[in-house]
Amino acid sequence: MGTLGALQILIWGSSYFLLAVLAEPISAETGWSRQQIYGGLSLGVFVAGLLAPACGRFIARNGGRQLLCASGPLVAVGLATLAASHSLVSYFIAWFIIGIGMALGLFEVLFATLGQTYGSNAKSAMTKVTLCSGFCTSIMWPLTAFLLDAYGWRWVCVIYAFLMLALVWPLYRSALPPYRPEPPPARSDTTGSPNPSASFTQIFVLVMLLFSLSGVLMAALSVLLITLLQGVGYTLAGAVAVGALMGPAQVGVRVIDLAFRNANALTKTKISVSLSAVGMLMTTLVPSTAAIGMVLYGAGNGLRTIVRGTLPLMVWTPSDYPVIMGRIARPALIAQAVTPLVGGYVLEHAGTKATWMLLSSLTLVNVALVWRLSVAMRQAGCNR
Structure with missing residues (x-):
């Protein structure tokens, strides 16, 4: 579970928590307002929310390992686009792409995958993952600040894009078992069933x-x-x-x-x-x-x-x-x-x-x- 926790630290720190450190230097270089800059993050989270039910349906049919693996390359593309942004249009396009990656890679998809794979036994795994990921800001904010001082905010995005591209796909494939569908239960009273109680x-x-x-x-x-x-x-x-x-x-x-x-x-x-x-x-x-x-x-x-x-x-x-x-x-x-x-x-x-x-x-x-x-x-x- 340490690998899963580390991957969650990486994706959260490269997306949701990124602007806590980079907002000011982005504003200083581009002249964009803080509201415009944080508007990009809001767009990304909004996109992730819109895609969440579709991700849940995909996991129910195919498992979640594929989505989690794909989150790395998608966030990497978004970060590379962000690094190259010199206009608000390209900036918001970057966050749109990052939002898709967030939809595929944040806690909701990982928890759904663990719950589907291990059932009630997933509780321990979830606790361990959240314990590791609890150090996200403690690790990623100082690291981001260090890289910012050394290379500037655009190269921070490039470095994190490389890490997402290089690590996420292979590590999720090694840490999570492939999906093995089970026969559906004879009866299930849930909001996902045709006639929920x-x-x-x-x-x-x-x-x-x-x-x-x-x-x-x-x-x-x-x-x-x-x-x-x-x-x-x-x-x-x-x-x-x-x-x-x-x-x-x-x-x-x-x-x-x-x-x-x-x-x-x-x-x-x-x-x-x-x-x-x-x-x-x-x-x-x-x-x-x-x-x-x-x-x-x-x-x-x-x-x-x-x-x-x-x-x-x-x-x-x-x-x-x-x-x-x-x-x-x-x-x-x-x-x-x-x-x-x-x-x-x-x-x-x-x-x-x-x-x-x-x-x-x-x-x-x-x-x-x-x-x-x-x-x-x-x-x-x-x-x-």
Whole structure:
């Protein structure tokens, strides 16, 4: 699983987290605004969301190893196009291509592949992969900054394109077994079946909303956290220090989860949303406790990354799991794509306090959703 985790670090760092370091030098060289630059990332995530259900259907029929292998060359082409971009048109074309690669290579496809291949035994593999990938920003941001200082942002894109091209295809082929289709189950009550029961449809909607809101919260904090903390009195250095606490908290909770990997995924989901809600409320209502609040939120978010792969395995069979994961991923990714724009608008027009209150309210909505989900799963007999 170390190989899979390392590959996830590479693709996340070469796509989703790339602009955290490169946005400023790109803007300085080209004169494009930060909104235009981050608009490219939003386009890429939006494209990934649109393609998610199709990826799920493909995995259900053919397995996911082919998609994961193909993600490397696609992101490589996008990064090479990005390196050669001297106009916004080519810049957005680059992110469109990267978005296709993200659709094929991020957690959703890997989790769907692991769930289809190993069934309920995939929980341990998912935990180990997310543990490794939790070091993504800790590894990729310093590496990107080093390469930026040495070679400039265009050569950073070229170097990462080479790594994606050289490593992703062969390593996924060696790390994942080929797809071996199994006979379909005689009966499957899921939202992927022609006549899903009302209870399973309700569970699907609740899970989709739960993970979409969680993704929105993380996307908002990824872009706005430093500004929001400065808005409640922190210096830039203090805000960066508080924000940096989330990473170790995410990794720490995944280490702890290894000892409880067989625990009920719904229970873990309750813990995840509760930690996130308490952390956000502490930071919102008592800004001086932001350090503790962000540790709690980071722990909740670290656990969320695991349960978004394991919770659906409580409800759907391995054969249905890839399709369900694709359908769940679409609204979550699209919501994340528009979050920076919406969040920036709310912050600019409503202010810091209102933005904190909005984000805290979303965590409380998630708490309500997961408790309603618990009732629905109990009624459907899924609390195993």
